[in-house]
Amino acid sequence: MRKKIVAGNWKMNLSREEALLLISGITSRIESKEKQVIFAPPFLYLYKIAKMCSNFNRIKVAAQNCSKEKEGAFTGEVSAKMIDSCNADYIIIGHSERREYFNESNMDLKEKVDRALENKLDVIFCCGESLNQRKNEVHFSWIRKQLSDSLFHLNAIDFSNIVIAYEPIWAIGTGVTASTNQAQEMHAFIRSCITEKHDTEVAEKTSILYGGSCNPSNSNELFAQEDIDGGLIGGASLNANDFLAIINSF
Numbered sequence: 001m002r003k004k005i006v007a008g009n010w011k012m013n014l015s016r017e018e019a020l021l022l023i024s025g026i027t028s029r030i031e032s033k034e035k036q037v038i039f040a041p042p043f044l045y046l047y048k049i050a051k052m053c054s055n056f057n058r059i060k061v062a063a064q065n066c067s068k069e070k071e072g073a074f075t076g077e078v079s080a081k082m083i084d085s086c087n088a089d090y091i092i093i094g095h096s097e098r099r100e101y102f103n104e105s106n107m108d109l110k111e112k113v114d115r116a117l118e119n120k121l122d123v124i125f126c127c128g129e130s131l132n133q134r135k136n137e138v139h140f141s142w143i144r145k146q147l148s149d150s151l152f153h154l155n156a157i158d159f160s161n162i163v164i165a166y167e168p169i170w171a172i173g174t175g176v177t178a179s180t181n182q183a184q185e186m187h188a189f190i191r192s193c194i195t196e197k198h199d200t201e202v203a204e205k206t207s208i209l210y211g212g213s214c215n216p217s218n219s220n221e222l223f224a225q226e227d228i229d230g231g232l233i234g235g236a237s238l239n240a241n242d243f244l245a246i247i248n249s250f
């Protein structure tokens, strides 16, 4: 059985007080025992939030990024080793905002994936196409390249620590969601790429999340699709009621 996951990517939002309130507002009301819930707060709150969540087996904590370097003179950077020492479980790697605003290439992301795994951290690896790429019908080849450049150097054992998040760029923070058909089609394609690279067993074990304007009114239909194993949620993860409703929607 694949892990069902709902992950909240807080991005650069919330003061420390707001962040702690949100966490207690969610953890005090969480009911689901079978889904994994992941919070991805800003680095500054990681340690505290990991501590607050440590009594909940099904709740994990993720960093939103890490340096591709191991350590050293890289002012302002945060290493995977530091993230591990704050008791986080995952690192989100390859979010489209990192790719676009910080020029992170597939090769940079490959190095980040390696840093995370070296430090025994799991990875939520984001991939997704722009609207133009979809219009020009190059979205499948684009996603295949993102996966193969950054992830397909891993053997099957290391690959078991990867969760994939398909996030069409045109749906992130726009209020436009991919249709269930578009999302399911791409998720099935991603799974077929993993089968080609490894085998069906590895592909069937890989959780693939959908991200892009997911909210309580569309999550149920999206998560009901065969190859959609949950969601990576941006905006709606900042509101306890919405995030809980999404968690409870499948």
Ligand code: PEP
Pocket: 009, 167, 171, 172, 173, 174, 175, 211, 212, 213, 214, 232, 233, 234, 235, 236
């Ligand atoms: C995201 O940034 O990962 C995301 C899915 O954002 P939103 O849900 O706000 O579209």
